[in-house]
Amino acid sequence: MKKFKEWLRNWDEDRFMFAEDKEMLEEEEESGGDSWRPMTISGLERQEFRLFTRAFPVMAGILALVMILFLLSAVLQLPAFGSADTPPAKSGTIRRYVEQGMQETGAVNIVAGVILDYRAFDTLGESHVLFAAAAAVFILLLFARDPQESPESKAILRSDPILRNTAKVLIPIIILFGSYVVFNGHLGPGGGFSGGAIIGSGLILYDMAFGPDRLNKILTLKSYRIIVLCALLFYSGAKCYSFYCGANGLETIFSPGTPGRIFSAGLILPLNIAVGVVVACTMYGFFALFTREQI
Amino acid sequence: MNFCLNFPLFLIVLSLASAVICSVLNGKAARLTAICLAALSAVLNTVILFYTYRNNISIPYLMGHYPHPWGNELRISPMEALFSAAFSSILFLCLLGGTMQIRQKVQQDLSRYFYVMTCLIQAALLVLVYTNDIFTGYVFIEICTLSSCGILMIRKNGRSTLASVRYMIFSLIGSGLFMFGLIFMYNVTGELLMPNVRSAVRVLWESGRYRVPLLTSICLMTLGLGIKSGLFPFHIWMADTYGTAIPGASAVLSGLVSKGYIFFLVKLIYDVFDIRVFYASGVQNVLFVLGAVGIILGSVSAMRENNMPRMIAFSSAAQIGYIYMGIGISPGLGITAALFQILAHAATKPALFLASGVLTNAMGGAKKFRNLQGSGYVHIWGGISFTFEAFSMIGVPLTMGFMCKYLFGAAAFDASVTKLVLTLAVLSISTILNTIYFTRSVICIYRLPVAGDRTRERSQTSFIFAAAVFIAVNLFFGIFGKSFIDALGNCVTIF
Numbered sequence: 001m002k003k004f005k006e007w008l009r010n011w012d013e014d015r016f017m018f019a020e021d022k023e024m025l026e027e028e029e030e031s032g033g034d035s036w037r038p039m040t041i042s043g044l045e046r047q048e049f050r051l052f053t054r055a056f057p058v059m060a061g062i063l064a065l066v067m068i069l070f071l072l073s074a075v076l077q078l079p080a081f082g083s084a085d086t087p088p089a090k091s092g093t094i095r096r097y098v099e100q101g102m103q104e105t106g107a108v109n110i111v112a113g114v115i116l117d118y119r120a121f122d123t124l125g126e127s128h129v130l131f132a133a134a135a136a137v138f139i140l141l142l143f144a145r146d147p148q149e150s151p152e153s154k155a156i157l158r159s160d161p162i163l164r165n166t167a168k169v170l171i172p173i174i175i176l177f178g179s180y181v182v183f184n185g186h187l188g189p190g191g192g193f194s195g196g197a198i199i200g201s202g203l204i205l206y207d208m209a210f211g212p213d214r215l216n217k218i219l220t221l222k223s224y225r226i227i228v229l230c231a232l233l234f235y236s237g238a239k240c241y242s243f244y245c246g247a248n249g250l251e252t253i254f255s256p257g258t259p260g261r262i263f264s265a266g267l268i269l270p271l272n273i274a275v276g277v278v279v280a281c282t283m284y285g286f287f288a289l290f291t292r293e294q295i
Numbered sequence: 296m297n298f299c300l301n302f303p304l305f306l307i308v309l310s311l312a313s314a315v316i317c318s319v320l321n322g323k324a325a326r327l328t329a330i331c332l333a334a335l336s337a338v339l340n341t342v343i344l345f346y347t348y349r350n351n352i353s354i355p356y357l358m359g360h361y362p363h364p365w366g367n368e369l370r371i372s373p374m375e376a377l378f379s380a381a382f383s384s385i386l387f388l389c390l391l392g393g394t395m396q397i398r399q400k401v402q403q404d405l406s407r408y409f410y411v412m413t414c415l416i417q418a419a420l421l422v423l424v425y426t427n428d429i430f431t432g433y434v435f436i437e438i439c440t441l442s443s444c445g446i447l448m449i450r451k452n453g454r455s456t457l458a459s460v461r462y463m464i465f466s467l468i469g470s471g472l473f474m475f476g477l478i479f480m481y482n483v484t485g486e487l488l489m490p491n492v493r494s495a496v497r498v499l500w501e502s503g504r505y506r507v508p509l510l511t512s513i514c515l516m517t518l519g520l521g522i523k524s525g526l527f528p529f530h531i532w533m534a535d536t537y538g539t540a541i542p543g544a545s546a547v548l549s550g551l552v553s554k555g556y557i558f559f560l561v562k563l564i565y566d567v568f569d570i571r572v573f574y575a576s577g578v579q580n581v582l583f584v585l586g587a588v589g590i591i592l593g594s595v596s597a598m599r600e601n602n603m604p605r606m607i608a609f610s611s612a613a614q615i616g617y618i619y620m621g622i623g624i625s626p627g628l629g630i631t632a633a634l635f636q637i638l639a640h641a642a643t644k645p646a647l648f649l650a651s652g653v654l655t656n657a658m659g660g661a662k663k664f665r666n667l668q669g670s671g672y673v674h675i676w677g678g679i680s681f682t683f684e685a686f687s688m689i690g691v692p693l694t695m696g697f698m699c700k701y702l703f704g705a706a707a708f709d710a711s712v713t714k715l716v717l718t719l720a721v722l723s724i725s726t727i728l729n730t731i732y733f734t735r736s737v738i739c740i741y742r743l744p745v746a747g748d749r750t751r752e753r754s755q756t757s758f759i760f761a762a763a764v765f766i767a768v769n770l771f772f773g774i775f776g777k778s779f780i781d782a783l784g785n786c787v788t789i790f
Contacts, residue, residue: 071475074511078482087485087495093364104361121358121367125422125434128311132415132441135318139408139445140456225319232315240308244301246360 106256106265107186115191116268124239127275130282131232141289167209174202182276186265192272196279203284212288221295224281231277238267299346300356302339303369303379303425310336310418314411322406326394329410333387333417340380348373348782355427355490363488370427370489374786378558378637379424382551385641386417389550392649392761393543396656400541401449409449412442413547420555429477429567430487432559436473440466440523443552446544447536458535465532466523473519479512480567489566500572510576513568517578520560524553526582526619527589530612534596537608538662542652545604546645549611554641557618561630570626583623583714587721589616594728602662603651606732607644610688613725614640620721621703624714628706631784635702639687639695639772646765647684649758653677654740657752664736669744676754678740680762685733687769690726694773700726702780 079086088094097114105113115123182195207215245252257264288295313332317325346352353372360366390413397409419439426432443466447459481487483505484495499505522529537545564573573579593613600606614636621633655662657674671678687694700722707718772779 071511074479074508077505077507078479079505087483088481089485091364091485093485096365118359118361118365119367119430122428122431122434124311125431125438128314128415128418129434129437129441131315132412132438132445135408135411135415136441136445136448139405139412139449139451143402143404222319229315229319233312236308236312236315240304242360243304243308243358246366247301247304247357252360 102259104256105268106259107268108259109186109188109191112186112191112268112272113265116271117266120239120271121243123271123275124235127232127235127278130278131228134228134282134285137286137289141293143293164209167205171202171206171209174205175199178202178276178280182272183262183269185272186268187260187262192275193279195272196276197283199276199280200283203280204287207284207287212292219284219295224285224295228278228281231274231281235271235274235278238271242267297346299339299342300352300354300371302343303356303371303375303421304358306336306339306379307418307421307425310414310421314414314418317407317411317414320407322398322403322410325407325410326390326397329413330387330390332414333383333390336383336417336421337380337387340376340383343371344373344376344380347371347376364486364491367431368427368488369425371425372786375424377783377786379421381638381641382420382424382555383417385550385645386413386420386547388761388764389543389546389645389649391757392646393541393546393652394757395755396541396652397543399656402451405449405451409446409543412445412449415439415442416446416547416552420551423555423559424562427489427566428487429480429489429492429563433470433474433477436470436523436556436559439552439555440470443548446547447540449544450539450541452539454535455539458532458539462532462536465529469519469521469523469529471519472515472522476512476515476517476519479508479515483508483512489562492567493569496567496569496572500569500575513573513576513578516563516567517560517582520556520563521582521585521619524556524560525612525615527585527592527612527616530589530593530615533608533612534600534605537611537648538602538605542604542648545608546648549608549648550641550645553615554637557615557637558634561622561634564622564630574626579623581623582619583717586616586619586621586623587717589613590620590721590725591728594725594732598728598732600732601664603655603664603667603736604648604662606736607647607651610729610732611640611644613729614644614688617699617703620718621706624703624706624718625709627784627787628702628709631780631787632699632702632706634783634787635776635780636699639699639769642695642765642768642772643684643687646680646762647688649761650677650681650684653754653758654681664739667740668742669740671740672744672751674752674754676759676762680766681740682737683766683769685737687773689729689733692773693770695769695776696773698773698776698780 083089097110097118101110101113101118102108105117107113107117178195178198178201180195181190181198182192185191185195203215203219242252242254244250252266254266256266259265263269285295310332313328317328320328351373353370355363356369356371358367358369390410397406401409415438419435419442422435423432423439426435440463444459444463447462448456480492483499484492486492486495496509499509525533533549537549540548564570568576590613593609593611593616597606597609597613600609618633618636618640621629621636623629624632653674654667654670654677657677658667658670661667671681683694687696690696690700703718704722707715710718
């Protein structure tokens with residue numbers, strides 16, 4: 001009881017602290033808790049940390065084993081993969097996609113029809129997942145370092161003649177191929193996500209071979225933001241119109257057209273282009289931010 | 296079809312679009328956009344609420360030209376409209392009340408990204424509340440996770456980055472488990488649309504086929520959302536995360552994001568797992584126990600803290616425990632109590648975080664109670680807001696906190712004797728613990744300062760407005776909440 005009273009009286013004293021941590025925290029407190037210097041772990045957490053490093057491998061192993069057994073036992077009772085009488089195969093959804101997908105959406109590539117027409121709302125969310133990821137990386141890395149100091153290792157890489165000459169030949173081909181995959185997304189395998197990734201890798205290669213200065217003439221931080229803005233706004237606007245018409249039973253101005261033509265499948269081609277732009281920009285943006293904290 | 300049923304679609308697309316637009320605006324314009332968007336969403340959702348409640352409407356809304364099961368759908372009913380309206384208004388108040396802190400603590404060029412993230416959070420919450428398709432829910436859970444990490448690490452000092460990495464790991468484990476559960480569910484039912492899944496689940500449960508995968512799926516989805524919202528053994532990210540982030544971010548995260556996940560879980564329980572199957576599966580007992588243990592241990596951890604935001608964070612863990620305990624008690628009254636607790640906690644905790652933010656600011660950034668002595672005199676409105684919300688947390692009559700505890704007690708009489716005894720015991724113990732640590736902190740901020748006289752600080756008008764609205768709403772529902780709770784109970788039965 002006496003001990004409890006004592007504890008109640010001194011409850012806001014720091015317990016379990018090493019001396020140097022206490023000083024550090026006091027300093028932190030005086031500076032308003034807002035210093036940009038990373039804080040160290042406090043003494044209590046250091047003790048916990050020691051215990052943690054010892055117990056962690058054992059506990060994690062046991063937990064993983066239990067989880068594996070649990071999930072395996074559940075998987076064993078699932079319907080056999082690929083057989084004809086699984087519930088997904090028996091429900092009419094897949095049959096409808098395969099049999100009527102081409103007439104309804106106008107896309108020869110059924111996958112494009114499903115992700116950009118039947119379930120376009122999911123893909124609208126998915127493209128904003130990319131945007132959110134890019135914005136989170138911006139928060140983490142943008143202006144994290146002084147722009148003047150540039151790492152030397154990349155300068156050495158850039159002066160490499162083999163890299164430069166190979167890049168000169170390869171980059172046009174890569175970007176052309178990426179554009180083909182984007183523009184052809186409704187006719188064959190491909191689409192905005194895969195084509196955008198290819199174009200993005202072309203931009204990254206250009207950046208590695210010739211340095212950011214030449215690319216910055218056309219792609220600055222501002223133009224990057226505006227390109228992504230236009231692509232995503234177009235996507236949202238077009239899909240909002242299409243959802244609104246669909247829900248209210250109105251006809252849209254977009255028709256499936258003749259399947260197999262390049263200008264067909266209604267909104268799928270422009271949406272593929274918008275997604276391709278967003279994916280290419282996001283990939284290049286990640287590369288630029290992680291290597292030099294700016295675009 | 297009435298035109299106002301299109302509002303959810305417009306609001307979702309508008310939130311996504313404003314997020315993208317905010318990324319090219321400067322900080323001030325972005326702030327204005329985000330605040331206006333939240334206000335607009337609150338107003339329009341209230342319109343939907345009145346329209347649907349008066350006409351007793353609960354209908355699906357096609358997202359595209361293809362009816363189920365081929366396309367995506369939303370579902371519009373009073374329950375969804377109520378929660379969207381509540382979440383949007385609270386986001387509006389959080390943004391108003393937290394402005395000062397955001398301006399002071401975020402780097403100038405980055406402040407626009409704070410508002411980008413809040414717009415994305417609003418879009419994700421709207422979809423989580425309105426969606427009628429499990430997979431769409433998953434996609435927007437991802438957006439919610441990413442943008443929450445964004446607003447946590449925007450402060451960019453070492454500790455808050457560490458805390459947001461920890462939050463991200465927990466949150467991603469939660470998403471992963473949810474995804475596993477979704478795959479199992481799709482494999483045994485072959486559907487993604489909620490009503491179709493529910494009828495398939497009913498048939499499977501009665502025939503006894505695929506019993507183990509079905510149970511696994513229910514467990515994994517519940518566990519995933521539980522981890523993301525901070526259910527008991529997984530609440531350890533809370534203290535560091537809420538303790539180091541800027542108060543506006545902690546308010547949004549504790550008040551809205553974790554509540555959005557829990558509302559989605561309730562929706563899954565009704566619309567996907569089927570209420571009878573869920574309460575026959577035994578998962579609710581696990582939730583009950585974890586919730587009850589979380590209440591006690593969260594309060595004990597809060598008592599041990601001497602840092603104000605961390606104490607509030609642990610109290611948050613305890614309050615989340617109440618919600619899960621309510622889900623575990625019983626399908627009807629228990630879930631009504633849990634839903635009311637979601638609203639009550641969402642209306643109280645953000646105000647506490649904002650108040651603690653201005654109080655620590657008034658004392659030059661000190662977070663220890665020792666250094667906060669007398670801060671209630673320095674910042675009058677911060678003190679008033681903190682005191683009132685602390686009383687609401689304790690459960691003083693005439694506040695929402697009292698209503699919650701009363702509802703949990705009433706719901707417990709519906710359940711078995713063991714649950715009744717346990718619930719009443721947990722409620723009384725936790726009330727005592729709450730009283731100890733909240734009263735102590737209120738006494739502390741009104742203790743006379745040890746040395747030096749501080750000049751009184753002028754409160755910002757937007758903070759006073761936010762604090763006053765939070766207090767008014769709390770009193771209103773605390774005093775006249777009876778008919779509201781009856782209406783909520785009715786909505787639960789037709790959910």
